[in-house]
Amino acid sequence: MMESMGDLLKAWPSGKAITEQAELKLTELLAEPLVEKLRLKYPDLDDQTIRLNLNRVYQYVTEYRNCTNCPGLDNCPNDFEGHYTLLSSESLNGLTQLYDRKVACKKFNARQTEDQIRSRVRSFYIDEKALQRGYSLDEILESDRERTKAVGQILRYIDRTKENGLQEEGLYLAGRFGTGKTYLMCYLLHELAKTGYSGVIVYMPDFVEDLKSLMHEPGKLKETVEMMKETDLLIFDDMGAENLNPWVRDHVLGAILNYRMQRKPTFYTSNYELDALEQHFSFTSKDGDELHKGQRIMDRIRPYVEVVMVKGENKRGRK
Structure with missing residues (x-):
């Protein structure tokens, strides 16, 4: 030098x-x-x-x-x-x-643009590395061709949103553990953040546990719920793996979904298909089988999602 x-x-x-x-x-x-x-x-x-x-x-x-x-x-x-x-x-x-x-x-300039994109995305209990890594659909396709159809659905959804604006309908990614569902949702968030949309991704099992402590902090609870209501893109990651109670299901999750219906899209990843998720919502740890409560929450999910079956092998933990 x-x-x-x-x-x-x-x-x-x-x-x-x-x-x-x-x-x-x-x-x-x-x-x-x-x-x-x-x-x-x-x-x-x-x-x-x-x-x-x-x-x-x-x-x-x-x-x-x-x-x-x-x-x-x-x-x-x-x-x-x-x-x-x-x-x-x-x-x-x-x-x-x-x-x-x-x-x-x-x-x-590229770093500034990337920082602006990341500032539009908030995460709760999701590993930050999952949001900060580079995203390559080629990588996920090359590692398992069974995902091709799912990737195509997500690409078409991104294109529709870029062309026509925010959709009322979200996506429901169902598939076995470790097939890349979270990665695909982070990719979607990242691509749409480039267009200016804000996004929140929430890891459901940890979020539900934290909500139980927020019951005693109404101000913080209201702020969290309002953010999830108002964000352009909301993703519930690993839906169905959480330990539900009636209050979380009916007064928190139900309120968020009720507000977002026909306003803004909500996305989900789950190991359950929709019917199995309904059974999960119909049974809580305290009050047993509540079919109508399960059906009610599903009425706020099922009509507002396009189902994406994410197939393939479990890649979690592999090098």
């Missing part, structure tokens, strides 16, 4: 306007292809102006070299991470001025 111009200047003898070392550095800079291009663009840019702006020109060339051999955004050696110096020149009344400005590089 080139030493800084400031270090060079400190090393030069004092009392001389331009030393041999400075002249050598000037000669080197004038021979740089980047400086030659700059002078072609701004014909009034003469040697004297470059001499007077030696530090700016040196930084311009150095940062260009750094970007050409970019070590990655986290290791950016430029003064302002993710930015490089651009020079421009202007002549007025026979006087030529050189101006510099900082410009964000493609990697910095």
Whole structure:
């Protein structure tokens, strides 16, 4: 890496306007292809102006070299991470001025865009790595071709939403443990967050347990429920694996789903198909078999989802 111009200047003898070392550095800079291009663009840019702006020109060339051999955004050696110096020149009344400005590089812009996308997605009890990793449908298809139909349904849903706006109907992903249902839902959230939609994904077993403690914190409970009501895309992950009680089923889950019906789409992943989920909702740990309560909650789910059967082998835990 080139030493800084400031270090060079400190090393030069004092009392001389331009030393041999400075002249050598000037000669080197004038021979740089980047400086030659700059002078072609701004014909009034003469040697004297470059001499007077030696530090700016040196930084311009150095940062260009750094970007050409970019070590990655986290290791950016430029003064302002993710930015490089651009020079421009202007002549007025026979006087030529050189101006510099900082410009964000493609990697910095990409990170900013990714940060904006992630800021639109909230998660409850979902491993953050699942949301922050890169998403590749090629990867999930190549590992198991049985998922092709499910992936196609999800891609079509994403396209419909991008073309026509937020849908009333969500998706219900059913399939065995470890077949990639959560991954597919995170992919959907990520793709639609790019379009500007907000999303919340909730891991149901842990969420239900936490709700029991929130019973004693009405303010926090109301804030959580309101967020789930209002978010554009709501995903309940691993529905059916939670240990339900009547209050959670009827007053929390029921209230959220009742509000979102015909307003905003709700999505689910589950090891159960819809009929089996209805049985799960009809039996709670405290009050036994309650068929009508199970049917009531299913009336808020079944008509508002497209079922996606996610087939394939259990990939969980494999390397």
